[in-house]
Amino acid sequence: AQKITQTQPGMFVQEKEAVTLDCTYDTSDQSYGLFWYKQPSSGEMIFLIYQGSYDEQNATEGRYSLNFQKARKSANLVISASQLGDSAMYFCAMREDNAGNNRKLIWGLGTSLAVNP
């Protein structure tokens, strides 16, 4: 069963507008972590934001915020005031803490975001 679902293969947004990238997850663990990474065309994987399952507040990092709805098992990424440099692939990933100490990341298929000038 797919554990991380990103239903938007591609998204467009106008420069300076906000955009929400969807991510839903499936786990039976009580303790887990959710991550968003950005992958520009150059290929490197850039960490954006993290949300722990026990965190009561939504995570924020500059223009990035994570809309965490635990009951719905969703962890959507919100990018405010989009910039041309935000054009990239965005991956949602999950770490299940109870699967031993390994803490490998399980990844979604990604969303390709294009910011239009």
Add this chain to the structure above:
Amino acid sequence: EPEVTQTPSHQVTQMGQEVILRCVPISNHLYFYWYRQILGQKVEFLVSFYNNEISEKSEIFDDQFSVERPDGSNFTLKIRSTKLEDSAMYFCASRRNLILAGVFDEQFFGPGTRLTVL
């Protein structure tokens, strides 16, 4: 700021050849990972390594693959006899290993090695 480095950035090889992908994790990190991303697809976990041994490997990580930490700083992924389907971006990652559940313990990723098998 400390970072994970990977060499080479791009490797082209002939099918059947052996390749070694190299990674230098962050110095005080204890857990190391290799992930693979076939072009246009999602990132897949290959293997994790802790205390000088494999702690977990995926079904992708068959006998053609091996990992090693030969000198306390490098972390290598060897593919013994490359196949066309091994063409992918290979990411190394490391983390410090804070074992408290729910505590932020980020994996730091290297820039990746793009492997092309011809």
